[in-house]
Amino acid sequence: MTELVSETETARSEASADQIQSAVHAIADRSRAASRKLARANRAWKDRALLAIAEALKAHQPGLLEANARDLELARAEQLAAALQDRMKLTPARIDQLIAALHNLASLPDPVGTVVRGQTLPNGLRLRQVQVPMGVVAAIYEARPNVTIDIAGLALKSGNAVILRGGSAVAQTNSELLSVIRDALETVGLPADLVQSVDHYGRAGAAVLMKARGRVDVLIPRGGHELIQTVVNESSVPVIETGEGNVHIYLDESASVNSAVEIVLNSKTQRPSVCNTVETLLVHQKFSGLSEVLKALAEAGVRLHADSRVLAELPTGLVATEATDEDWATEYMDLDLAVGMVDSMDQAISHIRRWSTGHTEAILSNDLSNTERFVAEIDSAAVIVNASTRFTDGGELGLGAEVGISTQKLHARGPMGLSELTTTKWIVHGEGQVRG
Amino acid sequence: MTELVSETETARSEASADQIQSAVHAIADRSRAASRKLARANRAWKDRALLAIAEALKAHQPGLLEANARDLELARAEQLAAALQDRMKLTPARIDQLIAALHNLASLPDPVGTVVRGQTLPNGLRLRQVQVPMGVVAAIYEARPNVTIDIAGLALKSGNAVILRGGSAVAQTNSELLSVIRDALETVGLPADLVQSVDHYGRAGAAVLMKARGRVDVLIPRGGHELIQTVVNESSVPVIETGEGNVHIYLDESASVNSAVEIVLNSKTQRPSVCNTVETLLVHQKFSGLSEVLKALAEAGVRLHADSRVLAELPTGLVATEATDEDWATEYMDLDLAVGMVDSMDQAISHIRRWSTGHTEAILSNDLSNTERFVAEIDSAAVIVNASTRFTDGGELGLGAEVGISTQKLHARGPMGLSELTTTKWIVHGEGQVRG
Incomplete structure (x- = not known):
């Protein structure tokens, strides 16, 4: 040695x-x-x-x-x-x-x-x-x-x-x-x-x-x-898988336009290189503020990768490349965003199920039954209603320190603090008890 | 398909x-x-x-x-x-x-x-x-x-x-x-x-x-x-390892003889084929009831595998084979028990560290500082003081049902109930919050 x-x-x-x-x-x-x-x-x-x-x-x-x-x-x-x-x-x-x-x-x-x-x-x-x-x-x-x-x-x-x-x-x-x-x-x-x-x-x-x-x-x-x-x-040693975040925001028909602009912008641009930044935006076809959202993103320097329906509604002066399956799968970790249009929340949920890494997804909506169903049906470490995806973070969620963000389901899910580096022990005290 | x-x-x-x-x-x-x-x-x-x-x-x-x-x-x-x-x-x-x-x-x-x-x-x-x-x-x-x-x-x-x-x-x-x-x-x-x-x-x-x-x-x-x-x-799928139990009892100098006889007997004979049955008994050299314990075990049909010091003190009429490293390592799951003599609790703890599978260990003792140190230093899913090892069981510990007994440290340790088949999800509700 x-x-x-x-x-x-x-x-x-x-x-x-x-x-x-x-x-x-x-x-x-x-x-x-x-x-x-x-x-x-x-x-x-x-x-x-x-x-x-x-x-x-x-x-x-x-x-x-x-x-x-x-x-x-x-x-x-x-x-x-x-x-x-x-x-x-x-x-x-x-x-x-x-x-x-x-x-x-x-x-x-x-x-x-x-x-x-x-x-x-x-x-x-x-x-x-x-x-x-x-x-x-x-x-x-x-x-x-x-x-x-x-x-x-x-x-x-x-x-x-x-x-x-x-x-x-x-x-x-x-x-x-x-x-x-x-x-x-x-x-x-x-x-x-x-x-x-x-x-x-x-x-x-x-x-x-x-x-x-x-x-x-x-x-x-x-x-x-x-x-x-x-x-x-x-590994045969137990592993905690951390970090990959192909994060989605679903913009519901009922979402407030101002709030949507602010949250999408913050989720994409506040620190684009980290795992809780949004990578795909799914917009309900009846959401009225799509052009405001896209303009704000473009102004902030975000490169748009849009599906054909979004391309068709692209405000004058904006450019976007056509999104492919690779875009839906990619965690850009940069000022890039995939944008798709959906007919319904169910279509958004199906898209998320197919492409998400189970890190964080958000819904922006003012419809109670939609938000409740989204929270129940999305199977990710964090599901956020009407706030930035950037909040999936040990510090922000009050854990004090962060070991990483677990995207697996065993042992720890989501931001891991000090507790997640411990296990437990059963301690049993008796005075001669035996099993009958 | x-x-x-x-x-x-x-x-x-x-x-x-x-x-x-x-x-x-x-x-x-x-x-x-x-x-x-x-x-x-x-x-x-x-x-x-x-x-x-x-x-x-x-x-x-x-x-x-x-x-x-x-x-x-x-x-x-x-x-x-x-x-x-x-x-x-x-x-x-x-x-x-x-x-x-x-x-x-x-x-x-x-x-x-x-x-x-x-x-x-x-x-x-x-x-x-x-x-x-x-x-x-x-x-x-x-x-x-x-x-x-x-x-x-x-x-x-x-x-x-x-x-x-x-x-x-x-x-x-x-x-x-x-x-x-x-x-x-x-x-x-x-x-x-x-x-x-x-x-x-x-x-x-x-x-x-x-x-x-x-x-x-x-x-x-x-x-x-x-x-x-x-x-x-x-597996690359996360695994929960269950079940192997090379369980030890340490019989401290201060243990009550009657209680020791009853607990050791129950731990070995109440259901020998399961994982929480005792497989090795470590006896402090000054414990006064060794012959009572050995006689009770022999009467119950337990085959003894004893180290040389225990063999030297074997009560007349009892037989035992000499214990080898294989005995210390074996989970008999049958009416067999390895028995060793130790000079001190530290020696018992070292033996347990070497051979235990981390399932359950027990100390029988009336000495407070010894029991506290045993509980602190033994790194097993369950540590039991003055009671039968047979209590490491989901039903006995109040979990209602048992998926198995985890001997790993990740996610679940010891008896696993229904909760251990769940994971968690963070649900975050806001009204437009973004990160500053």
């Missing part, structure tokens, strides 16, 4: 699959041991650790920026896309944001120890179902180095050890972040092994992590479609 | 992988459509369906017993183990038990619609997180035909469609049960496709089911170790 870690990059690629498996399993076993210490730490201790990490980030800012500059130099040499280079970048301001996020985490209540259910049974057994840490959480993610601090902070606050697998493009930044975090943990008397990485073992290490069921309790992929699908398909 | 269903057994095996995939996907899509109807059915309607199935089981008892007799005839011809043949068997008394279980399910509260959390945000948005059905639940299980009724009833009550893959040994029984259930659903105006099976497509069908992520919301394996591990390793 120690030898393997100190090997050079070249030698690493020669490490056998067995050696990598043993090394990653050893990391997971050290995580488990460290997690047992943290599980007994009270909230005050965990908060001290978060604040110590925050302080260390400030103190080590020059070293972090240097490591990040080396990653960025390589990225430029390898001509990575400019947007990706921007996402990779650490700046003093971005480090301040990470520090603020850690302070915010420290201010949040600790879910561990919360009694979820409890009762005394007729035979006198006293039951409690209590929230406890998962144990070992793993995260596989892409280039943004802020995820390293983000996931480590959330895991620690909820009492878990964490194993990270970050993007190779920011390997030097992540390695520096990791050593800052680990040192800070030790200064407050917690094991450094609460936060470890398998980056050294490359893709082969990530593959072992995905199969380490029993050693790793939950795996959270954060990144693009391809990353998430790979993790979902290859 | 229809052609494929009507093919003979020989022809079926020639169906291409593509044909089987299309057929199983078509089944899942019909389940999804049917589940949408059920999601809108109120409790009274769902209870009528359960009672209609109960009535139909009674009415079709002769046909069910005949189909079962044909399965049993084949089993005898193929010389299946006697225990397996017994588990396969339907009798009038067993059918009555299934009917009673359906009546019990109908009497339980419906989890669907329960508001889990809710608040009004400072900006006036009104939030509710509401329990809703998963949608499509699949179950892969072994020979016991009662699981067919059991899982179908639980799924229906919680608003889900279900796709079944039962054991081939009881194929004729399951096929008859399925047609009884489907007819009964139609008599109350619900779609027959709420309950379907992929048994016709054999192992290849089960393989497609395990990969149908998005079409199937959760997969529940019920059966032995091998079945569960196959499902866990091969």
